[in-house]
Amino acid sequence: MLECRDLIFHYDRHDPGETPDFHFDFRLAPGECLSVEGPSGAGKSTLLGLLAGFLEPASGTLVWQHQDLLALPPWERGITTVFQEHNLFDQLPVWLNVGLGLAPDMRLSREQRYRVREGLAEVGLEGLHDRLPAELSGGQRQRVALLRALLRGSKILLLDEPFSGLDETTRDGLWALVRRQKAAGAAVLLVSHDRDDIEALADRRCRLQAGRLLPVS
């Protein structure tokens, strides 16, 4: 269980703005997907940054399976985040960008290479193995980033509008990959405004308003 209890955060601001103080309090079970909606500026990236460890809360607790995540740096939290920007390595070909999810030292075993190949076919990128990210379309880069994140097999997945702008077939393939991760026990937090994505994946929905998560029925 991911337990986020009274996680308080505020940006240091000198100008009188409209940024609220954030107060997050929710639970997310293994295998469950919680969707988060909210207008621009509501704090969705702030929430993801706090969970992933890029922002430090003023107080509160964040625990996964009895482990205190706040005591750990981002890279030790076992959390994979797919942001809107694709975060690919420009100088590495597609297959190696994906392979980094399985072997961070880039030394892929034969079996790992097979899984990369299989994954690329599943998301409709067969034939593009050796391309560089700059030689792909935006949607293709998105698929590479998502596939890498999903192959990593993290138990906590943070997805920030990962399916926007993709055609239906590709999106269905990626939904299937996320469902597989859920079935394997991953807890998924999905930031999305897309009704189809939410209906396809979310078990519970909430909305971010005035710095808090409110349930949506």
Ligand SMILES: Nc1ncnc2c1ncn2[C@@H]1O[C@H](COP(=O)(O)OP(=O)(O)OP(=O)(O)O)[C@@H](O)[C@H]1O
């Ligand atoms: N570094 C910062 N310093 C001060 N205020 C910030 C900072 N980053 C974000 N904010 C403010 O915090 C609020 C939440 O921003 P955040 O980026 O989390 O929103 P969001 O819901 O992800 O928006 P979007 O959908 O546009 O990406 C906004 O009012 C924003 O102006």
